[in-house]
Structures are given as structure tokens and as C-alpha cells.
Amino acid sequence: MKDTIQHKEAEARMLPGSITAQGFLGEDSRRVAEIVEADEGEFRRLGLVFEIVAAELERLRDLGERGLGEPVTVDGTWLVQTGDARGKLACPYEDGIYHKNSVWLKRVDSGEALVYTDLSIHLLREHHFLQGRGSGFRLEPAALKRVLGL
Ligand SMILES: [Zn+2]
Secondary structure (H helix, E strand, O other), rough: OOOOOHHHHHHHHHOOOOOOOOOOOOOOOOHHHHHHHHHHHHHHOOOOOOHHHHHHHHHHHHHOOOOOOOOOEOOOOOOEEEEEEEEHHHHOOOEEEEEEEEEEEEOOOOOOOEOOOHHHHHOOOOOOOOOOOOOOOOOOOOHHHHHHHO
């Protein structure tokens, strides 16, 4: 469980124009500590484990990177396309710097897709932060479950 003070310090860096132009909170008006608590509850309810989800997102990213920017079919289940925007992003919790890549992951059967970055994986694994509602990189727990098939 991460402490509230740490979330409060990171919160300012999540606003638009600090680390990224659009920020990490979307139109979500909740405090970061509340977003994290709600998503931890959703993970428990859905039987998801942060470390396992992070490892699966990384595995699919690594396989997708073999396409060098072209979409790759993985395990007959997903289409994965990776892009590299060049440049780096600091974690709002100030414990690391990540490549500004993006991974587009789409389930072949349902067509449902997720978009994520190395920083999203880190935020999920280390801080249990899936970004605010309305953020372009928000990872909704139920969508993670459906798309990853966990
Ligand atoms: Zn961090």
C-alpha cells in the first residue's frame, strides 16, 4: 500500500503541462490516492494481480517490438503495434525515466484495444496508478482483464 503523501506530491506533476502536455488525470476530479484505492479494489474484485498484468503488458510489448513499427500478430490472439516517439518521460513519483514509446494492443476476436507506454507499465506495477478517467492512457481494470484474457 502506497502512502497518501507520496501520491499528493506526484499529483502536481500529473497536471497538464508538467511532465506531459495532457497530463495523467484526464477529466478525473478524484485525488490520486482515491483513484489508486478504487483501482486496487477493482483489481481485487476482478482477481487481477498488478505484477502479473505488468509482466503480460511487457511480454506483449516485447513481442510487438519485433514488428519494428508494423503490426504483429501474437499467439493468434492479439495484434500489437509499437511506436517510438523518441525522448523520455520522468515518472511523476520521481523514481525513474522511461522511453516515450507507445504500444497499441488489440484483441483479434473482440476488436477491443488498449494503448500503453513503458511509463504506464511502471505506474501500474510500482504505484498501482492507472491514470485518471478520460486520460488517453487510462488502463481500466475491466478492459485489462478482457483484453489480456486474465
Ligand atoms: Zn515511479
